[in-house]
Amino acid sequence: MSGAVRKKNRIFQRLLVFNLIAVLIISIFPQVVFYQYFTNIYNEEVESLNRQVVRQFQDAIDEPIVKAIVTFPNIYLSEIESNEALVYPLNHDISRDSSAILKVARRIADIQDNTSYIHSIDVYYRAGNLLFIGDRVCMLNESSCDLGGSADWFPSYRQSDRIIEWIPARPAGSYDPSPIVTYVRSIPFFGDKESRQGIVAVNVDVTELNKQLLGLKPTLEGGLLIVDKEGRVVAHNYGDQPLPAFLSEPSDLTNEEGTGRFNTKIEGHESVVSFVASEYNDWRYVSIASVESVYRKTNQLRSWMLAVGGAFLAVNGLISVLLTSRAHKPISSRMQTLQTSLARHMPIVRHNFIRGLLFGLPQASGQGMDPESILGIPHEGRWTASFVMRTGPRPDLEPQEAMASDFHLIESLEAEDGEADIRAIRNEQSQILGFVSMTEELAPSAIGELLQRRIGLGGERCLICIGGCYPAADSAIARSFAEADEALEYAFFYPDTSILIHGDMRIGEAKEPAGMPKALDELPAAIRAGDRKRVQQLLDELLETIRCGSYTIRYCRNVMLDLALTFERTMQQMGFQAAEVFGEDLREKYHGLKNANAFEAWIRSVAEAAVTGVSERKQHFDQEFADRIVTFVNQNISHQLSLAYVAEHVGVSPTYLSKIFKAITGSNFNEYVTALRLERAVELLREKKLSVQEISYHIGYQSTHHFIRLFKEAHGMTPKQYQKMISDEPESP
Numbered sequence: 249m250s251g252a253v254r255k256k257n258r259i260f261q262r263l264l265v266f267n268l269i270a271v272l273i274i275s276i277f278p279q280v281v282f283y284q285y286f287t288n289i290y291n292e293e294v295e296s297l298n299r300q301v302v303r304q305f306q307d308a309i310d311e312p313i314v315k316a317i318v319t320f321p322n323i324y325l326s327e328i329e330s331n332e333a334l335v336y337p338l339n340h341d342i343s344r345d346s347s348a349i350l351k352v353a354r355r356i357a358d359i360q361d362n363t364s365y366i367h368s369i370d371v372y373y374r375a376g377n378l379l380f381i382g383d384r385v386c387m388l389n390e391s392s393c394d395l396g397g398s399a400d401w402f403p404s405y406r407q408s409d410r411i412i413e414w415i416p417a418r419p420a421g422s423y424d425p426s427p428i429v430t431y432v433r434s435i436p437f438f439g440d441k442e443s444r445q446g447i448v449a450v451n452v453d454v455t456e457l458n459k460q461l462l463g464l465k466p467t468l469e470g471g472l473l474i475v476d477k478e479g480r481v482v483a484h485n486y487g488d489q490p491l492p493a494f495l496s497e498p499s500d501l502t503n504e505e506g507t508g509r510f511n512t513k514i515e516g517h518e519s520v521v522s523f524v525a526s527e528y529n530d531w532r533y534v535s536i537a538s539v540e541s542v543y544r545k546t547n548q549l550r551s552w553m554l555a556v557g558g559a560f561l562a563v564n565g566l567i568s569v570l571l572t573s574r575a576h577k578p579i580s581s582r583m584q585t586l587q588t589s590l591a592r593h594m595p596i597v598r599h600n601f602i603r604g605l606l607f608g609l610p611q612a613s614g615q616g617m618d619p620e621s622i623l624g625i626p627h628e629g630r631w632t633a634s635f636v637m638r639t640g641p642r643p644d645l646e647p648q649e650a651m652a653s654d655f656h657l658i659e660s661l662e663a664e665d666g667e668a669d670i671r672a673i674r675n676e677q678s679q680i681l682g683f684v685s686m687t688e689e690l691a692p693s694a695i696g697e698l699l700q701r702r703i704g705l706g707g708e709r710c711l712i713c714i715g716g717c718y719p720a721a722d723s724a725i726a727r728s729f730a731e732a733d734e735a736l737e738y739a740f741f742y743p744d745t746s747i748l749i750h751g752d753m754r755i756g757e758a759k760e761p762a763g764m765p766k767a768l769d770e771l772p773a774a775i776r777a778g779d780r781k782r783v784q785q786l787l788d789e790l791l792e793t794i795r796c797g798s799y800t801i802r803y804c805r806n807v808m809l810d811l812a813l814t815f816e817r818t819m820q821q822m823g824f825q826a827a828e829v830f831g832e833d834l835r836e837k838y839h840g841l842k843n844a845n846a847f848e849a850w851i852r853s854v855a856e857a858a859v860t861g862v863s864e865r866k867q868h869f870d871q872e873f874a875d876r877i878v879t880f881v882n883q884n885i886s887h888q889l890s891l892a893y894v895a896e897h898v899g900v901s902p903t904y905l906s907k908i909f910k911a912i913t914g915s916n917f918n919e920y921v922t923a924l925r926l927e928r929a930v931e932l933l934r935e936k937k938l939s940v941q942e943i944s945y946h947i948g949y950q951s952t953h954h955f956i957r958l959f960k961e962a963h964g965m966t967p968k969q970y971q972k973m974i975s976d977e978p979e980s981p
Contacts, residue, residue, distance in 0.1 A: 297537065298470075298509070298520050298521075298522040298535050298536075298537040299509065299522050301465065301470070301472075301522070301535045301537070302522045302523060302524050302533055302534070302535035303524060304464070305461075305464060305465075305472055305533045305535055306524050306526065306533045308460070308464055309457075309460065309474070309526075309533065310526050310527055310528060310533075313365055313452075313457075313460075314526055314528045314529060314531070315527075315528050316363075317366075317431050317450050317452060318431065318528045318529065320431070320448065320450050321433055321435060321437075321448050324355075324359065325338070325435055325448065327821075328817075328820075329820075329901050329902075332892055332902060333348075333351040333352055333354070333355040334352060334355055334356075334371070336348065336892065336902075337352060337373040337375060337376060337378065337446075338373060338375065338435060338445040338446050339375060339445065340375055340376075341375045341376040342373070342375075342376050342378065343376035343377065343378055343387055343389060344951065344954070345890070346888075346950065347888050347890060347893075348890070349378070349385055352371070352380060352385075353380065353383065353385060356369050356371065356380060356382075356383075357383060360382075364453075364456055365452055365453055365456045365457065365460070366450060366451065366452065366453065367420060367426060367428045367451040367452065367453035367456075368381070368382035368383075368420065368428075368451045369382070369448070369449070369450055369451065370382065370398050370402075370448070370449040370451065371446060371447070371448050371449075372402065372405075372406070372446050372447040372448075373445075373446045374444060374445055374446055375445070375446075376389075377389045379393075379395075379398070379402065381393075381395065381396055381398055382396075394421070394422065396420060396421025396422060396423075396424070397418060397419065397420045397421050397424075397428055397430065397451060398449065400415050400418060400430070401413065401415055401430060401432045401449060402447070402449075405432060405434065405447050406441075406447070407441070408441060409440045409441050410434070411433065411434050411437060411438070412432065412433045412434070412437070413431075413432045414429065414430070414431055414432075414476065414529050414530065414531075415429065415430035415431075415432060415449075416429065416476060416478075416480050416482075417429050417454050417480070417481075417482055420451065426453065426454075426455060427454035427455065428451040428452060428453060428454060429451075429452045429454055429457075429482055430449050430450065430451050430452070431449065431450045431452070431529075432447065432448070432449045433447070433448055433449075434446075434447050435447065435448060454482065454483055457474065457482070457483035458483050458484060458485065458487075460483075461473075461474070461483055461484060461485035462485040462487070464485070465485055465535075466485070470535065470536050470537045470538065471484070471485065471486060471492065471534070471535070471536035472484065472485045472533075472534070472535055472536075473485075473486075473491070473533075473534040473536075474531050474532070474533060474534070475531065475532050475534060476530055476531055476532075477530035477531075477532075482531060492514045492515075492536065507523065507524045507525055508522075508523060509521065509522045509523070514536065514538075517538050518538070519536050519537060519538050520536070520537050521534060521535070521536050522534070522535050522537075523535070597622065598622060598623065599673050601619075601622045601623070602623070602671055602672070602673045602681075602682065602683075603673055603675075603681075605619070605683070605722055605725045605726065606634060606681055606682075606683065606725060606726060606729040607726065607729070608722075608723070608726030608727075608730075619685075619722075623671050624669075625669045625671065625685045626720075627720040627721055627722075628720075629687070629720075630685050630686060630687055630719075630720040631685070631686045631687075631688065631689045631690070631717055631718065631719060631720055632683055632684065632685050632686070632717070632718060632719075632720040632721075632724050632725055632728065633683065633684050633686075633690070633692065633695050633714060633715055633716065633717040633718070633728050634681075634682070634683040634684075634714075634715045634725055634726075634728035634729035634731075634732050635681075635682060635683070635684065635695070635696075635699060635712055635713060635714045635715070635729075635732050636679055636680070636681055636712075636713045636729075636732045636733055636735075636736045637657075637672075637679065637680040637681075637682075637699070637703075637710060637711070637712050637713075638679050638680075638710070638711045638713075638736065638739075639653075639654070639657070639678070639680075639710050639711075640710060640711075650678065651674070651678075654674045654678060654680060655674065657680060657703050658672045658673070658674065658680060658682075660702050660703050660704065661680070661682065661699065661702045661703060663702065665702075667698065668684050668685065668686045668687075668690075668698060669684070669685040669686075670682060670683070670684050670685075670699075670702065671683060671685075679736075681729070683725045683728065683729065684698070684699075685720060686717075689717055690717060691717070692714045692715075692716070692717060692749040692750075692751060692752075693747070693749060695714055695717065696712050696714055696747035696749070697747075699712055699714075700712070700746075700747075710746065711736075711739055711745070711746060711747075711748065712746065712747050712748070713732045713733070713735040713736045713739065713747075713748045713749075713750070714732055714735070714747065714748070714749050714750065715727070715728030715729055715730070715731030715732035715735070715750050716728050716731055716750060716751055731750035731751075732750060734750060734755055735748045735749070735750040735753060735755070736748070737801050738753060738755060738801050739843075740801065740805075740842075740843055740844055741794075741795065741797070741801075741804075741843075741844045742843075743842075743843035743844065743845050743846075754797075755800075758797075758798065758799055758800040758801075758803075759798055759799055759800070759803075760799065760800045760802065760803045761799070761803065764806075764807060764810055765789070765790055765793050765807060767786040767789040767790050767793075768786075768790060768807065768810060768811060768814060770786055771783065771786050771787075771790075771811075771814050771815075771818075772814060772817075772818040772821075774786060775814075775815065775818045775819070775858050775859065775862065776818060776822060776862065776907075777862075778859055778862035778863045779859075780856075780859045780863075783855050783858075783859055784855065787811075787851065787852065787855055790807065790811055791848055791851075793807065794807055794808060794844065795844060808838065808847060808851075809835070809838055811851060812834045812835065812837075812838045812851065812854065813834065813835065815830075815834065815854050815855065815858050816830070816834045816835075818858070819858055819861065820901075821901055821903050821904065822862065822865075822901075822904050823899075823900040823901055823904045824861055824865075829857055829858065829861045830854055830857050830858075831857075834854065837850065838850075873898070874908075876898060877894065877898055877905070877909070880894060880897055880898065881894060881920070881921065881924070882924065885921070885924050885925055885928060885947060885948055886946055886947055886948050887948055888948060888950075889921055889948065891905060891906055891917050894917075905917070922958060923962075925947040925948060925949070926947075926958065926959060926962050926963075928946075928947050929943055929944075929947050929955070929959060929967065930963075930970070932946065932947075933967055933970055933971045933974070934974055936971065936975075940952065940955075940956070940967045940968060940971075943955075943967065944956075955967075
């Protein structure tokens with residue numbers, strides 16, 4: 249009996265020693281590893297947060313400010329009715345038209361007042377040789393003027409073919425020390441100096457940019473800077489403090505990629521510098537963060553882990569003695585708890601893992617995970633192809649029912665049949681994404697048939713897009729999925745196809761021209777003419793361009809959208825209300841179309857509605873409307889009349905009024921007004937009550953010399969000569 253006890257004690261002692269050694273190893277080794285791991289994590293955290301800050305920095309400046317500045321000419325100098333004040337001088341000399349000059353100045357002032365980050369706007373009009381500098385206007389034909397900050401760009405742009413440029417920070421002018429950065433662009437964008445209509449310069453208020461940066465991140469929390477491609481600082485949040493010394497050699501910030509990160513010392517402190525390039529100009533957005541606080545955290549962590557580790561080791565030793573003495577006690581209940589937790593979280597892990605494989609995310613295969621351990625599918629010796637599946641509309645199903653139906657499809661796809669292994673997930677757009685793993689290479693068409701057999705849809709519409717088949721690897725799954733996803737974009741042109749194979753579509757050969765088709769430029773004239781046959785002919789050409797398969801989906805979609813908007817713009821320019829003609833918002837309707845067949849049917853109906861509207865207007869021309877125009881001009885001949893002023897009064901666009909005025913009066917607007925004023929001048933000269941200067945003002949001319957010149961051209965003599973001539977005529981008996 250005593251021998252059995254001694255044997256039992258020896259077993260207990262050996263088990264205890266083994267457990268204590270295991271506890272020692274398990275307690276100390278992980279702490280060393282964890283210490284190194286968390287140190288690295290803290291460093292990566294600083295870098296990650298700094299990258300995140302610089303991205304947020306870019307989002308806060310790039311879209312709302314830089315993009316708005318770059319697109320300024322497109323917004324305010326496009327030919328729409330609200331831009332008439334700024335657009336009209338591009339093609340007309342307004343140097344003698346004080347009303348038009350005042351409208352331009354007011355419009356520029358309105359834009360400046362409503363945009364905090366714009367210091368001023370300079371516009372040069374070549375037709376009248378006028379330069380608007382903020383709230384001043386320079387008539388360059390008559391005299392020179394102080395160009396102020398415009399002197400840095402105006403002479404060179406005026407004499408050269410330069411198109412676009414960002415001028416570095418500098419004072420706004422001789423009497424205005426405010427720092428500005430200027431965006432300069434010629435109008436129109438393309439063309440040499442001979443075809444140029446004007447130049448626009450948007451002066452950005454650097455002080456306002458500095459306030460924006462300070463609001464994003466106070467100086468005490470780290471630095472934010474904007475630098476240009478030459479390394480010059482555009483804006484910063486340092487206030488009156490000196491800028492970092494590393495900016496004296498900014499080569500790290502001006503690499504070709506425009507994005508990066510590096511470590512440096514700033515005033516003796518270790519710092520991380522992250523930067524990203526603007527999407528709209530050559531600026532770099534720079535964020536600087538100190539890592540010293542991280543090092544302090546690391547030292548605190550080490551002390552904390554040593555203290556906790558010692559206590560943990562003591563507790564583990566006591567627990568080991570207790571557990572060893574009760575070695576026979578089962579631990580099945582604890583294992584069951586762990587298995588339950590794993591089972592509960594496994595679907596999420598599996599979904600994220602498959603998604604990571606498809607999109608090529610690094611975390612998919614990180615942390616020691618692989619497809620065989622998570623999905624039960626090895627890579628070695630196998631082939632793989634990815635797919636995207638889009639089911640047809642199911643209006644009879646509730647959202648929850650549609651989701652359940654999609655998960656049922658996934659279960660059908662993943663059913664084991666020995667032919668191939670399939671793993672799939674459902675995304676937010678109710679599409680099914682996945683990949684097929686095979687023991688031998690299959691043609692993409694055979695893979696499509698395999699997927700159809702698995703889901704057994706019968707009569708239900710379903711589109712399957714398949715990428716290439718490659719030797720199995722994580723990168724191969726991502727590559728094949730990118731191809732399948734690209735094929736899905738082109739499904740717009742294949743509404744009657746159930747299987748699309750990327751390799752058969754020759755997407756890589758598709759071209760993307762720089763300009764729009766010529767037929768798109770000719771379409772407005774055909775619409776305005778109400779030429780149904782020509783409109784249909786041009787429409788056929790454009791639809792053939794879209795459907796021929798020679799161009800990228802992005803180019804084709806741009807053509808389709810421009811085609812729809814051309815109808816809308818042209819009808820608006822003719823004085824129509826687009827919503828009344830078409831009965832809907834064309835842009836919104838276009839984005840809701842699912843395929844090319846639907847687009848073609850819709851755009852043909854839009855064309856028919858436009859041509860019908862124009863034809864009806866021509867057939868039912870309102871004579872009362874024509875009389876109202878002529879009466880208004882006759883009654884207001886003594887005022888400063890302009891085409892825009894009359895158009896506003898009668899409720900049509902200036903462009904449309906110009907086109908119909910000749911049909912009403914037999915002459916264009918300016919010729920008619922001039923003839924009417926000279927007739928009135930003859931009447932007043934015969935009355936002999938007013939002087940030539942008073943007559944000039946009375947009939948609407950601010951310049952007496954201009955009136956005299958026009959009178960002489962019409963009558964062959966000056967007003968004085970004419971008045972003398974009629975004075976010498978014998979009076980009628």
